[in-house]
Amino acid sequence: MLLDGLRQDLTASMKKGDSVRVDTLRFLLAAIRNSAIAKYDAAGESKMTDADVLDVIKKQAKTHRESIDAFTKGNRPDLVEKEQKELAILEVFLPKQISDEELKALLAQVVASRETNFGLLMKQAMTAVGGKADGGRVSSILRQMTQNK
Secondary structure (H helix, E strand, O other): OHHHHHHHHHHHHHHHOOHHHHHHHHHHHHHHHHHHHHHHHHHHHHHOOHHHHHHHHHHHHHHHHHHHHHHHHOOOHHHHHHHHHHHHHHHOOOOOOOOHHHHHHHHHHHHOOOOOOHHHHHHHHHHHHOOOOOHHHHHHHHHHHHHOO
């Protein structure tokens, strides 16, 4: 289970003295714990599935990406570097992202449905992609494909 792997990684990182990795994993495990309590009440982490854990990791990664953008605009290279290191640690636990070409091939089927409501198109697209690509990437490529029709 992914959660057990995270805990083992935390222990190994503590033994190595890798403080950035330890802090990142502790923060992630706390977020997972909070999500488990919110979703499953008293049962907590024992009910968490790998999909639940992946959702939390994706949210944490998205938060780090947004922070990198904000710190870049705010001219804070020290904080950008810190966030990039933490994001790299989180990305190890995420599924591999598909290429733009593969994404366009998947989205071509969605665009072929001739749906005009972009929100419904996005819902279909995210289902087709199945977490293999970031929502922002899916949205931008889907917009390009629908405008080029």
